Amino acid sequence: MAWTNNPSILLTLIFTDDDQATGEMRISFPVAQRAYVSGFAQTIIPLLRAVSNCALTHYTISIGMQDHSAETTGAASAMDVGTFIYRTTPDERWRQLIPGLRAAKIATHGDYPGIEINVNDSDVQAFLDVMSNGINGITPVDPWGAALNSLTAAYQQKRRQIINNRY
Amino acid sequence: MAFQAGPIGITFTFQDDDLATAIERVYVPDGTALADAQAFGLEYAALIQPLTDCAMRKFIVSQEYYDDEYPTALPGSDVEDKGVLTFRTFENGSSKMTWPGIVESILVTAISRPGVYIDMANVDVAALVSALISGLGTPAIEPSTRKGEDLLEVKEAFKRNYKSQKSMGFKG
Numbered sequence: 290m291a292w293t294n295n296p297s298i299l300l301t302l303i304f305t306d307d308d309q310a311t312g313e314m315r316i317s318f319p320v321a322q323r324a325y326v327s328g329f330a331q332t333i334i335p336l337l338r339a340v341s342n343c344a345l346t347h348y349t350i351s352i353g354m355q356d357h358s359a360e361t362t363g364a365a366s367a368m369d370v371g372t373f374i375y376r377t378t379p380d381e382r383w384r385q386l387i388p389g390l391r392a393a394k395i396a397t398h399g400d401y402p403g404i405e406i407n408v409n410d411s412d413v414q415a416f417l418d419v420m421s422n423g424i425n426g427i428t429p430v431d432p433w434g435a436a437l438n439s440l441t442a443a444y445q446q447k448r449r450q451i452i453n454n455r456y
Numbered sequence: 457m458a459f460q461a462g463p464i465g466i467t468f469t470f471q472d473d474d475l476a477t478a479i480e481r482v483y484v485p486d487g488t489a490l491a492d493a494q495a496f497g498l499e500y501a502a503l504i505q506p507l508t509d510c511a512m513r514k515f516i517v518s519q520e521y522y523d524d525e526y527p528t529a530l531p532g533s534d535v536e537d538k539g540v541l542t543f544r545t546f547e548n549g550s551s552k553m554t555w556p557g558i559v560e561s562i563l564v565t566a567i568s569r570p571g572v573y574i575d576m577a578n579v580d581v582a583a584l585v586s587a588l589i590s591g592l593g594t595p596a597i598e599p600s601t602r603k604g605e606d607l608l609e610v611k612e613a614f615k616r617n618y619k620s621q622k623s624m625g626f627k628g
Contacts (some may be wrong), residue, residue, distance in 0.1 A: 292501070347458075366476075388472075
């Protein structure tokens with residue numbers, strides 16, 4: 290892998306009008322200034338509110354990386370998705386997906402051969418370890434900030450791929 | 457107003473042999489620095505690559521901040537009424553910014569095409585343009601083009617009706 294930074298970091302300011310339609314303003318910054326973009330946003334928002342009659346409700350800061358050298362294995366289908374279901378709270382679940390799951394990572398025996406993911410595979414184990422224990426003190430959560438407490442299921446399924454045309 | 461930070465999402469793009477793409481997102485806790493989240497994304501990508509036949513082409517670290525006073529729009533406001541600023545950039549390049557819901561009071565009226573051009577002498581416009589060209593914040597930082605080039609001066613400033621763009625803000 291040869292990941293490189295996008296040349297800029299993107300501030301997206303979101304406006305909502307009287308009909309609840311949304312629009313946005315995008316402002317780019319050199320990537321080295323990423324630590325200060327939120328401060329810029331909160332300072333420029335009063336200036337924008339003076340020249341817009343829409344409600345400026347929130348903003349997003351995005352920073353991207355790209356790897357143009359990445360190649361598929363030659364057997365890739367984005368619809369073959371590895372699905373890992375986590376219990377977050379006693380009543381809630383969250384799923385983490387891996388598009389294009391390799392066939393070699395599927396269990397060949399057990400209750401559901403050809404469907405269940407082989408959680409004893411070393412690469413799968415490394416992934417599960419990060420989901421539970423994190424990297425350098427950063428541990429994944431669900432979108433509401435709840436910890437992924439325990440893996441309840443891991444299987445392959447067909448899911449329609451999503452086209453991403455942004456950024 | 458008080459802006460509250462939401463969780464940070466890291467969105468990975470996978471591409472298969474048919475050039476179809478799929479995206480998948482992993483979340484890390486509020487308060488994680490963007491640089492740390494980016495470092496996490498790199499290590500996470502290295503872990504995922506052995507599990508997928510797809511090529512991992514890019515990832516985006518994104519954090520949303522929302523105003524906890526939930527401001528409301530003024531009656532009659534329309535996100536498709538855009539204020540447009542075009543800028544001269546490094547080596548005679550150009551760049552454009554738009555903002556939704558331009559207020560009519562900042563438009564020039566005493567010309568042959570009233571209600572089209574933005575009054576650059578207006579105090580609110582001057583403050584916005586100064587922030588976009590000369591920077592703002594503590595420490596002050598300056599916006600750039602998507603390529604990271606400086607914005608040097610405003611070339612044109614006018615009102616135009618553009619189709620509204622959907623928010624790409626964080627969605628759980």
